[in-house]
Amino acid sequence: MAEAALAVRAADPAFRADVLAGLAAPIPAVPARWLYDRRGSELFEEITRLPEYYPTRTETALLERHSGEIAAMLGKGEAVVEFGSGSSAKTPLLLRAVHPAAYVPIDISGDFLRESAEALRTLFPDLPILPVEADFMRRIDLPDEIASAPKLGFFPGSTIGNLVPRTAVDLLRAMKETLGDGSRLVIGMDRTKEVSVLLAAYDDAAGVTAAFNLNLLRRINAELDADIPLDAFRHRAIWNDAMSRIEMHLEAVRDVAFTVAGTRFAFAAGATIHTENSHKYGYRDSRLLLRAAGWGVVRDWTDERDYFSIILAEAEPPRFAP
Numbered sequence: 595m596a597e598a599a600l601a602v603r604a605a606d607p608a609f610r611a612d613v614l615a616g617l618a619a620p621i622p623a624v625p626a627r628w629l630y631d632r633r634g635s636e637l638f639e640e641i642t643r644l645p646e647y648y649p650t651r652t653e654t655a656l657l658e659r660h661s662g663e664i665a666a667m668l669g670k671g672e673a674v675v676e677f678g679s680g681s682s683a684k685t686p687l688l689l690r691a692v693h694p695a696a697y698v699p700i701d702i703s704g705d706f707l708r709e710s711a712e713a714l715r716t717l718f719p720d721l722p723i724l725p726v727e728a729d730f731m732r733r734i735d736l737p738d739e740i741a742s743a744p745k746l747g748f749f750p751g752s753t754i755g756n757l758v759p760r761t762a763v764d765l766l767r768a769m770k771e772t773l774g775d776g777s778r779l780v781i782g783m784d785r786t787k788e789v790s791v792l793l794a795a796y797d798d799a800a801g802v803t804a805a806f807n808l809n810l811l812r813r814i815n816a817e818l819d820a821d822i823p824l825d826a827f828r829h830r831a832i833w834n835d836a837m838s839r840i841e842m843h844l845e846a847v848r849d850v851a852f853t854v855a856g857t858r859f860a861f862a863a864g865a866t867i868h869t870e871n872s873h874k875y876g877y878r879d880s881r882l883l884l885r886a887a888g889w890g891v892v893r894d895w896t897d898e899r900d901y902f903s904i905i906l907a908e909a910e911p912p913r914f915a916p
């Protein structure tokens with residue numbers, strides 16, 4: 595009991611507010627960022643290695659194949675600015691090809707940032723690594739050391755797809771403001787494809803994605819003094835064609851009532867809590883999204899199956915339009 599009380603006191607107030615407001619909303623939803631506690635992040639790592647989850651391995655192969663070409667299209671002395679802490683295998687692929695003057699990872703989580711910066715220092719002992727702890731949804735002041743260097747933004751992983759288009763455009767615009775005039779951006783975007791492939795990627799046979807989604811309820815119980823019966827919900831992955839996205843939901847398998855931080859909730863069998871969107875972009879869609887935020891596509895690369903794309907874009911100067 596004392597432990598539970600402690601957990602309640604230690605809970606992130608933003609998590610509490612999002613869960614209470616989200617569960618009470620007309621279409622119940624909890625922001626996807628809360629999927630990523632320690633356990634959720636471990637499960638996501640496991641997802642990236644699943645046979646059905648093609649994005650990570652396809653993007654890594656694209657970077658292995660094309661980083662040299664990307665580097666050849668840039669000038670010398672770039673500062674690579676990664677939006678995210680760069681813990682993956684993808685960052686070294688780009689850094690090795692580009693030979694940047696400095697590497698600036700930006701992340702809201704100082705712990706992740708420090709850990710991954712340390713790992714990269716071992717791999718690139720001569721590269722100045724200048725981590726910035728900040729929320730990259732807003733314009734950020736970059737370190738003075740790279741003030742005069744040309745900037746190359748890096749945003750792999752198709753994380754842009756987890757945002758609704760309006761928020762994705764806000765983020766891309768903030769990136770442009772952070773990086774400045776003349777900057778470029780390498781971004782990974784997942785493509786539209788056969789629905790069966792998408793559904794399998796987000797509802798794998800081993801049940802890892804289901805565990806990742808259901809972990810949210812375990813987290814709510816642990817951190818928000820809640821008593822949600824975990825067996826009353828199941829993982830659902832749905833293709834929403836009109837929105838061009840995979841949606842993850844937690845669906846009540848029977849009528850269920852529970853309490854979260856003193857507030858009572860009831861879900862009828864079949865009702866769902868929406869927990870994540872993963873938008874998929876066709877060739878033109880990705881260009882339109884980038885252009886809406888002031889980025890012009892220089893070139894994009896895709897794999898043989900056209901499953902995933904990495905795009906090199908450049909910040910477009912404002913211009914008169916008819």
Ligand code: AVI
Pocket residue numbers: 641649751752753755756795796803870871872
């Ligand atoms: C982090 N993000 C790009 C993943 C995706 O594919 O949308 C998150 C994920 N959710 C379920 N599986 C993977």
